[in-house]
Amino acid sequence: MFNKKRIELIIEKPAFKRACRVFEECGVTGYTALPCMAGYGNGKRWQRGTDLSASRDMVMVVSIFDENLLPKITEQLENLIGSHIGVLSVSDVKVIRDDKF
Amino acid sequence: MSLDLALSTILSPIVLFFVLGLGAALLRSQMSVPEAFAKGLAIYLMMAIGLKGGVEMSKASLGPDIFILAGAALLLSFLLPFLAYYTLRLSSKMDRINAAATAGHYGSISIVTFVAATQALQLAGILSSGYMVAIAALMEVPAIISALLLARRGLKKNGEVAGSEKGELFREVMLNASVVVLVGSLLIGWMTGETGMEKISPFFVTPFQGVLCLFLLDMGLSAGRGLRQGWRDLNFGALSFGIYMPLLSAAITAILCKALSMSLGDTALLITLAASASYIAVPAAMRLALPKAKPSIYLTLSLGVTFPFNLTLGIPLYILLAQWVAS
Numbered sequence: 030m031f032n033k034k035r036i037e038l039i040i041e042k043p044a045f046k047r048a049c050r051v052f053e054e055c056g057v058t059g060y061t062a063l064p065c066m067a068g069y070g071n072g073k074r075w076q077r078g079t080d081l082s083a084s085r086d087m088v089m090v091v092s093i094f095d096e097n098l099l100p101k102i103t104e105q106l107e108n109l110i111g112s113h114i115g116v117l118s119v120s121d122v123k124v125i126r127d128d129k130f
Numbered sequence: 131m132s133l134d135l136a137l138s139t140i141l142s143p144i145v146l147f148f149v150l151g152l153g154a155a156l157l158r159s160q161m162s163v164p165e166a167f168a169k170g171l172a173i174y175l176m177m178a179i180g181l182k183g184g185v186e187m188s189k190a191s192l193g194p195d196i197f198i199l200a201g202a203a204l205l206l207s208f209l210l211p212f213l214a215y216y217t218l219r220l221s222s223k224m225d226r227i228n229a230a231a232t233a234g235h236y237g238s239i240s241i242v243t244f245v246a247a248t249q250a251l252q253l254a255g256i257l258s259s260g261y262m263v264a265i266a267a268l269m270e271v272p273a274i275i276s277a278l279l280l281a282r283r284g285l286k287k288n289g290e291v292a293g294s295e296k297g298e299l300f301r302e303v304m305l306n307a308s309v310v311v312l313v314g315s316l317l318i319g320w321m322t323g324e325t326g327m328e329k330i331s332p333f334f335v336t337p338f339q340g341v342l343c344l345f346l347l348d349m350g351l352s353a354g355r356g357l358r359q360g361w362r363d364l365n366f367g368a369l370s371f372g373i374y375m376p377l378l379s380a381a382i383t384a385i386l387c388k389a390l391s392m393s394l395g396d397t398a399l400l401i402t403l404a405a406s407a408s409y410i411a412v413p414a415a416m417r418l419a420l421p422k423a424k425p426s427i428y429l430t431l432s433l434g435v436t437f438p439f440n441l442t443l444g445i446p447l448y449i450l451l452a453q454w455v456a457s
Contacts, residue, residue: 043417047293054293073359073426078165080352080433081172082413084425108292112421 031127035093038106039065040115042086047113051105052092058130060092070116087114093122093130136446139250147343148441151350156358163348171345172410176311178334178341179245179263184319185327186260196261199396200268202386206404207269210379211237211276217375222367224427230281231416231423235432236375237273238408239266241308242349243440245342247402250445251395258395262403267312269403274303274415281420291421299418306411346441353433360430368427372435376405380448384455398452405448406440407432 040048045062052060065087067076077086094102099119106117124130139145154161163171214233218224224232244266251258319327327335361369383404387397409432416423 041417043414044291044293044421046298047291047295050293050295073362075359076355078162078168079355079359080413080429081169081410082429084413084417085429105292112291113417114421 030123030125031130032096033093033122033124033130034096034099035091035120035122036102036106037118037120038090038110038115039068039087039117040090040110041113042083042088044109044113044115045088045090047109048088048090048106048115051102051109052090055098055102055105057092057094057098057102060090063089063091065089093124095130135254135449138253139446139449140442142250142253144246144249144339144342144346145441148346148350148353148438151347151352152354152438153350155351155354158358162351163344168345168348171341171348173307173311174334174341175245175338175345176241176308177315178338179241179248180312180315181319181327181330181334183260183263184316184321185324187264187316187320188323190260192261195390199261199390199392199400200265202390203265203269203400203403204272206383206386207237207239208272208276209237210382210404211273211280213378213382214371214375215280217378218368218371221371221374222365224368226283227281227420227423228427230277231420232371232428232431233280234273234277234416235407235409235412235428236379236436237269237276238271238412239269239403240406240408240432240437240440241266241312241410242345243406243437243445244399244403246346246441247399247445247448249339249342250449251398254449256395256398256449257393258399259393262396262399263312263316265400266403267309267316270306270309270408270411271303273408274412274419277412277416278419281423299415302415302418303411306414308411349437353438356430357434360426360434363424363426364430368431369435372407372431373439376407376436376440376444377447380405380444380451384451387452388455392456394452394456397456398449401448401452402440402445405444407436409433409437 038048079085211233214236215229218229380401383401413429
């Protein structure tokens, strides 16, 4: 088993493509995006599909990558969630195939 | 006669279905229209209204009046956000960024309000021009530029947001679904004319009213949910802005229509367009351009306050105003 880093970024849908570009430009080998159903934050509940513009929807982007990419990615994503609504978390994970990440 | 018209508009199935959705959402009903289906309905309605407008345009000869009207509509859409910005700042003490983002919504238009107004006019036997659909499409964009100009003074220069791409805002503004579908359908309707429309009318003409009812049921649910989630972010001054701003825009546009000697139907539609607020194209653009602005403020106002007001009381009022101006 090999040690890797995993980022979970929950970000507002309009900025989701910006987040994807950050991951790609930082050199990760892959990421997965999932639609978020509903949530609670800042004392307010939200749920997807409230309006046609989808500007209140949230998306979760998950990526697993090598530890040496972490400073660059977190710096960029910190900048992104400094402007957009979002939550970023980093965790340690173990993977079976080292060459895939 | 005028009151009959107002009453028949308010008690039409499309408005009543909207009220049903609004009431259900405010009472926390679990009823919902599947998201993808609602988006499909929106595309269908924009295609239908675009095609209809295009066919009407193919039958009429387009004179210089249309270009004057287009110029006036563009100017109106560009200038109304400035009025909205200062009145909102004055009445609610809202900060610059949120006031600018909200003002942008009030210069742009709501195509569903426009569709509802055309239905109300049809019900009253008042004719309007097909090219008003093109005018609606033109009025989607200039207000976004005004909002950005207004917000620029309130923004600190923090550099570019990570992941931004050159041209992404332009694509969002100029190539958003409502502009593409509306303008595209208008051109297709214009090119194919009545012959083309005959072939697709069983899909785009006959079921139109029923689909509109279904769509407005969903819009009622959206408006109710938006109002329930966002009203805490708004003070009385901001909430009242959602009602007085459309009336202010309507009054200014009525004067403009009088100056341009427009027909009754077109006057009613231009007043409705100016009085409506965007909740599809502008919110998406604002999230990219002004991410610090709170969607809970501008969406609650445009979708939760102004849209229900326009659909229930606004449209009959605008038709009455148009009758008064055109008489």
